[in-house]
Amino acid sequence: MDNDKEITIWDIAKKLNISIATVSRALKDDPVVQKKTKKKILETALEMGYRSNNFARNLRSKNSNTIGIIVPRLNSYFMSSVISGVEKIANAEGYNLIISQSSESVEHEKQNALTMFNNRVDGLLVSLSYETESIEHFEPFFKKNIPLIFFDRITENKNAISIVIDNLKAGFEITEHLINQGCKRIMHVTASLKRNVYQERLQGYKKALEYHHLPFHENFVKIINLSFESGEQVAQDILKMKKLPDAIFFSNDNCAVGCMSVLKKGGINIPETIAVAGFNNDPLCRVVEPNLTSMHYSGMDMGILSARNLINHIKGESTLSVTNSIVLRSELIIRESSLRLPNS
């Protein structure tokens, strides 16, 4: 079965009585080779079932035609969308894609980065884990000038481009919206402040409170892992409070939904007693009752943009050595979970 040897440019050269150089050139559509011979070569290549050997090619050309992406988790609608976007562009540009997840652990992230490096990806896309503080595990990429783009969960770095939304503004908008609905005791439930996205949303939250002359209470900010289950836990805690908050701004939808379900079971009316807002505009928002107010931004767009930029960099076609960060649009989607005033 397996004795049909892999056929190489040698075989097709021999068959056609020409040199491997010509074959090699024809195969990569080098305009220098005659049309007639090129055609013949392509035909026999097909006919003999030739397939190029990427290893040999890469060994020679020293690039892998592969880009890598490291994400915290795959299992969110947002991340799936990002991946879809990246995949679309990568495919169109003839790049392979290697995906790995850090599962929110630095150790995994380090391991993943190393693997990517050893596999000699031509470029790397990264969204950081909760835990990550230092990014020295990406140092090898900087040293070798391998393009690296951080998206969504980024870190400030002069060597890498960042692709983000304006989280501060987003946090501000959500909080202000809740304030406009008459809420005065607004909790904020978010994740590790090591990550820009959570840090900045918190800043936005604070800014909005300040702007509207509302007091900031340290204990109104909860740092959790934003899972559905942790949302349920938050609800349990809230139900025990002597004086309830009148609104909660979550940094992700999944967690908000977990919380809502327990609150509802606990007899809390949403939004009348407690208004709720999430983040990411997961499809879940339209399923939970009441429908969840959330901040929308397109994972697909972020993926497309990240990939396109990365590839431009790889090809050296980019003028973006000056660019340092790209900010995507985000949009507040108001739904029933936060609507206390009918006409707003």
Place this chain on the structure above:
Amino acid sequence: MDNDKEITIWDIAKKLNISIATVSRALKDDPVVQKKTKKKILETALEMGYRSNNFARNLRSKNSNTIGIIVPRLNSYFMSSVISGVEKIANAEGYNLIISQSSESVEHEKQNALTMFNNRVDGLLVSLSYETESIEHFEPFFKKNIPLIFFDRITENKNAISIVIDNLKAGFEITEHLINQGCKRIMHVTASLKRNVYQERLQGYKKALEYHHLPFHENFVKIINLSFESGEQVAQDILKMKKLPDAIFFSNDNCAVGCMSVLKKGGINIPETIAVAGFNNDPLCRVVEPNLTSMHYSGMDMGILSARNLINHIKGESTLSVTNSIVLRSELIIRESSLRLPNS
């Protein structure tokens, strides 16, 4: 910056005044080389910042240490779980993972398969698209004896292992459950019958009807793409029917949820007027109201099992040349959406 040349076994051999052969052996922990020299080699390798060149290695050894996975879509909880499982095993075993999605299109699937083939994956995991009929685009893998495993959405093939659940039984169970709840006019909403999973669930549905002496109506089976939106559309259609069904069995949760939302807006009581059941036990089931009855099976387990089997095959360690298919456990999770009788 980039002028720190990649260092090779030559460099470290030169530095230590030994041959590259010894270095190569030491690096792969060949017991034949002396402990002392091995230690020295490992040390200087580390110190000089050596990293092995996979291209050269693969070129020589003719295997890529990479496994591929082609899935219809990434954006479901189930698929994310599968990928997580696969990734876990692949990582542990030192394999790289290349992921691509067919987006339910044969053309994409063909393209993906070709890419995987050209990248010389050591093995391939596939869950087929809606459209796929022939699997001749996987022929190259069979010809070359590259291990190929179909999971979940499979096709009968003597060359490949299949990893599935018993969809017929599952379909039967769900339908019977609905019947036991007193439902007599049960619709079934599913996707392309080219796919085993949908074909067999339909068979299970029919069997259950037959077993319980209920008539089967052709027009009670809807073939759609199972998206949220198509679920909404189904609901529209149902609301227009002169005589409503009293239950609907969906082949996926997302679609069921889309349908439920429209039905509820249309004033239908669930489960009193129409009972609903889904499939996959997506986290969504616990969010929608009423909570959705569904068939649970573990994507994570399926991923782990698939990857483990594939790798066993790659390594030739498997006794599974006799095995042809592996069936995973599935379990009916009954929730309010289908519960008409309190005590059941």
Place this chain on the structure above:
DNA sequence: TTGTATGCGTTATCAG
């Protein structure tokens, strides 16, 4: 426009 010759970094097969 085409051919020759060489190197890319490893591993494996021989001899020592």
Place this chain on the structure above:
DNA sequence: CTGATAACGCATACAA
């Protein structure tokens, strides 16, 4: 136990 050397398949500098 170690060393020399031949592949692996391709791309390219240089020559023709």
